[in-house]
Amino acid sequence: MEIFESDAYQAVLEAVEKAEGRMAPKKRLAVLAALDCFAEYGYDGTSTKLIAERAGIAEATIFRHFPSKRDLLLRIAAPVVRHILTPAASREATELARQHAGEPRLILREVMLSRLHFMRVYEPLVKIVLQEILVNQDLRAIFEREVGGLFQQIAPIVAMFGPKTDLDRERFFRILGGLLLGYHLQRTLVSPDHGWSDEEEVDFMVGLIFDGLNATT
Amino acid sequence: MEIFESDAYQAVLEAVEKAEGRMAPKKRLAVLAALDCFAEYGYDGTSTKLIAERAGIAEATIFRHFPSKRDLLLRIAAPVVRHILTPAASREATELARQHAGEPRLILREVMLSRLHFMRVYEPLVKIVLQEILVNQDLRAIFEREVGGLFQQIAPIVAMFGPKTDLDRERFFRILGGLLLGYHLQRTLVSPDHGWSDEEEVDFMVGLIFDGLNATT
Amino acid sequence: MEIFESDAYQAVLEAVEKAEGRMAPKKRLAVLAALDCFAEYGYDGTSTKLIAERAGIAEATIFRHFPSKRDLLLRIAAPVVRHILTPAASREATELARQHAGEPRLILREVMLSRLHFMRVYEPLVKIVLQEILVNQDLRAIFEREVGGLFQQIAPIVAMFGPKTDLDRERFFRILGGLLLGYHLQRTLVSPDHGWSDEEEVDFMVGLIFDGLNATT
Amino acid sequence: MEIFESDAYQAVLEAVEKAEGRMAPKKRLAVLAALDCFAEYGYDGTSTKLIAERAGIAEATIFRHFPSKRDLLLRIAAPVVRHILTPAASREATELARQHAGEPRLILREVMLSRLHFMRVYEPLVKIVLQEILVNQDLRAIFEREVGGLFQQIAPIVAMFGPKTDLDRERFFRILGGLLLGYHLQRTLVSPDHGWSDEEEVDFMVGLIFDGLNATT
DNA sequence: GATGAATGAGGTTTCATTCAT
DNA sequence: TATGAATGAAACCTCATTCAT
Known part of the structure; x- marks a missing residue:
């Protein structure tokens, strides 16, 4: 989680919020975790389950906020x-x-x-x-x-x-x-x-x- | 299939055969199709089923020649x-x-x-x-x-x-x-x-x- | 919404109100939308999300008024x-x-x-x-x-x-x-x-x- | 399983085979189990998992033989x-x-x-x-x-x-x-x-x- | 009364891989 | 060599439902 507090992640978060508006806390976590996983394993190499785990949220929560991966x-x-x-x-x-x-x-x-x-x-x-x-x-x-x-x-x-x-x-x-x-x-x-x-x-x-x-x- | 006859594919094929030795025809097809698919969709974005279809061979045949994807x-x-x-x-x-x-x-x-x-x-x-x-x-x-x-x-x-x-x-x-x-x-x-x-x-x-x-x- | 004003829907609504008593406006909408969806897609083929969308209400509102689907x-x-x-x-x-x-x-x-x-x-x-x-x-x-x-x-x-x-x-x-x-x-x-x-x-x-x-x- | 031997199921099986050609044993089982489940719970009320269990086959086997439910x-x-x-x-x-x-x-x-x-x-x-x-x-x-x-x-x-x-x-x-x-x-x-x-x-x-x-x- | 956010369970489908033939 | 059949695991996604506000 602390990883997410690095400048790199906060900068992306800000940019995303400029488009999405103020995001719910778990939505932010989903974005940060997705960013982290995609960068590490690539888009296809990342499962939504992994994102959810890294974000500490339920998998379904991702899909509440984003219609698809x-x-x-x-x-x-x-x-x-x-x-x-x-x-x-x-x-x-x-x-x-x-x-x-x-x-x-x-x-x-x-x-x-x-x-x-x-x-x-x-x-x-x-x-x-x-x-x-x-x-x-x-x-x-x-x-x-x-x-x-x-x-x-x-x-x-x-x-x-x-x-x-x-x-x-x-x-x-x-x-x-x-x-x-x-x-x-x-x-x-x-x-x-x-x-x-x-x-x-x-x-x-x-x-x-x-x-x-x-x-x- | 004819796509596979382009220089780009033949050159790779030659390079691979330098390492693999003379390949069985269907093995060559597998290599060519895999090359094609990986380039188009990325490694993770390519399924062995797709490779097999594009090669016109059975999925299992891929695994006869290569132990894994x-x-x-x-x-x-x-x-x-x-x-x-x-x-x-x-x-x-x-x-x-x-x-x-x-x-x-x-x-x-x-x-x-x-x-x-x-x-x-x-x-x-x-x-x-x-x-x-x-x-x-x-x-x-x-x-x-x-x-x-x-x-x-x-x-x-x-x-x-x-x-x-x-x-x-x-x-x-x-x-x-x-x-x-x-x-x-x-x-x-x-x-x-x-x-x-x-x-x-x-x-x-x-x-x-x-x-x-x-x-x- | 205007669909809901047809005789078919009003008649059912009346019958339901005879049992439920006067219903809150959004409850009525839920009933009408449910009726519409069930008839179109069947009970299992209808999600509560769909009902809520067609009623123009929140999914949770359905469960305020009805304990289950x-x-x-x-x-x-x-x-x-x-x-x-x-x-x-x-x-x-x-x-x-x-x-x-x-x-x-x-x-x-x-x-x-x-x-x-x-x-x-x-x-x-x-x-x-x-x-x-x-x-x-x-x-x-x-x-x-x-x-x-x-x-x-x-x-x-x-x-x-x-x-x-x-x-x-x-x-x-x-x-x-x-x-x-x-x-x-x-x-x-x-x-x-x-x-x-x-x-x-x-x-x-x-x-x-x-x-x-x-x-x- | 023995249920599947009733006339009702054999008759349907025969009709299906007229269209599908001779079917692999597990494909037949899938058809019979699907028939049984659909009749009992309806299409939407039946999960592919249930069909697989009733047929005694793996869920994936259903999708080898039929592209979708x-x-x-x-x-x-x-x-x-x-x-x-x-x-x-x-x-x-x-x-x-x-x-x-x-x-x-x-x-x-x-x-x-x-x-x-x-x-x-x-x-x-x-x-x-x-x-x-x-x-x-x-x-x-x-x-x-x-x-x-x-x-x-x-x-x-x-x-x-x-x-x-x-x-x-x-x-x-x-x-x-x-x-x-x-x-x-x-x-x-x-x-x-x-x-x-x-x-x-x-x-x-x-x-x-x-x-x-x-x-x- | 109403809802946005959240979720555990389960949905259908795809995956890479194995095996008997 | 080649494959059709089979599958356990896991993929993405949807479900009905709960709860704090």
Whole structure:
């Protein structure tokens, strides 16, 4: 139970409550336990019985609040993707661009660090989304729409970094996503005990992005 | 059935047969169908009944050839990761480095294109491994060992690209992996209809890696 | 909701209120919705959740007013069978026999029409009783007792139609019941769109009963 | 188990096997137990667990042979209604009409006795069909089509009994059905201990039908 | 009087796996 | 080698019912 009090879980809970409204106590427990189990065993590898046990509630209680297991997944994952990813990311990027106007390296650095922080906070959910997005059409659709929207909103900022055509801006945006995802997977899944310093790694990546290997190393 | 004749499936089949020896016809069908289903629905989302139906064989026949469903997964995924990923990749990288000695950009370009080609050929398997690696300890262990080994073997080539310390070489290796994975997911999962040109995308990435944004665009 | 205002439902409601006393508004809604659902899906095929939804009330409200689902069924079905079937039928038959003394054909005709009218009015309940009587001992007991009592009370009228022995009177009574039930099922369940004229059908049946096929047709 | 050896169950089994082909032993047991339970408790009142227990097989075995509980019901009830009711009844009626040509009373008597015998033999199934027909659209559709077909085939025989118009023939056919059903319900459900003599009851009914009450009693 | 929340028991169905043939 | 038949365990979900508010 105490696990549930970590930042990672509270952040997801808040996002879900933004969509569901104030939730009954046992409904909250169901959400937290589901989040925990899905992240650990995957959606299909998690039984509703397990969720109920981990939440300390009756299995039937889950179904009072969510019509189906699939629905439970979507009602947990969607709000984070929907309400947090796009608006928060674009608002933040805009703000950072304003603060550090004229210093693109700093902007990029801060944006990357903030996105990595976000992924850390929502770590279990990132894992779930990553897993399910490969097989779940609904989740994929939500994700694609949001990412598309995000790009539209921060394209001007991307432009500040140099890419002159729309195509190149898209490429840069994609590459940035790939870099962040790749690094996040490394630090959380592949080598969680490596003693990562986000700052150092981001500095390396920013250097690479702006100056290339030749200048960097 | 005809789906099974695509390159993607034949390549996996070959890899599996390298480990299993020549397989009985229905065993091959089982492997192909399992590959297909796992890629579409994930391991847990696939029932042995579904595999049997898609293979046009009896469910029991699967268990004649594989002691369990989990074993079926590993005996499909492991050989590709084990026998193909590391030796093939390192041999190929070495060969390319020799061919284009003194032209690091060309080496990187060819290595990236070749790795992307490999991921395309083994597309369903890449999807399966990606999904299962998040929850399956066995597969994760195999994967990590292989990737570690691969780095050891091609570290000298990485060094040719500039990074001077071991730490920086690891970083570069990781970043490269992230870029390739990110791009592969884009072209196969997120926007499969986008009309991608691997050459152009790789050229952009190589440019970025060597010269950075400032010079590239 | 407006469905509930049909004669069929109001008649049952009245009968139930004769036993329950004036009912709270939501209790009435529960009764009406239960009647509706039981007739449509059968007792076992109806969940209390469905009843609550159709009534627009909370599931728990049903249990405020009725200790159990089974009780709900009996408290709806019993009054109609008990308070309406026997006394009303026998009173009416007696009255009709008095009115049309010496004209047995007319008496029978009016009795049959009136019973068919009754079954039409209580149509959903007839369906419920018919269904449940096949498996529900309680309801069967109530029904049998009432039908037995009814026969006792109208035996003299049956005698007017000709049957001389008790045995023959019983037979006639049974046959009459079979005819009415058979016709009612036809017009409501099997071919509800046939455009039935109760008068014409009853005239045919009365003709058959008194004169037989030879004379009738 | 021995219950299953009664004529009633063997007759249904035969009819089902005509549609299913030779059945595996446990499939037969499943059919017999389902028949038994449905007749006793109704479709919804019967759990698949109960069926399995009564059949002495595993619950999962039922679902190996029938995709769903609903399917099990239909695959038991439909063949009897479909393959037995219409062809058998019309063939038999035709044969009886030939045998007793010129003696309509005898024909009717024999037809009625034979239909009552049929209903006795298929008693559990008659009960199931009667119950389910009230709420199950599929079964109702099958039943209506068959009864319609039956009427078409034996209309000439009905004509022999007197009714001159098509409308009157239909009426007579319906009335006959009502009489038989009413009597069958009496003797099996309402008063099974009454000591019924089908012959005597049929004689009374035939008398009524041909001569009417006036002449009969 | 009414209800939202909760649940234990049980529903149908699916699962991976075994075995006789 | 291959399979049809079989199954115990467990899956997701629904049930009638209780209770605090």
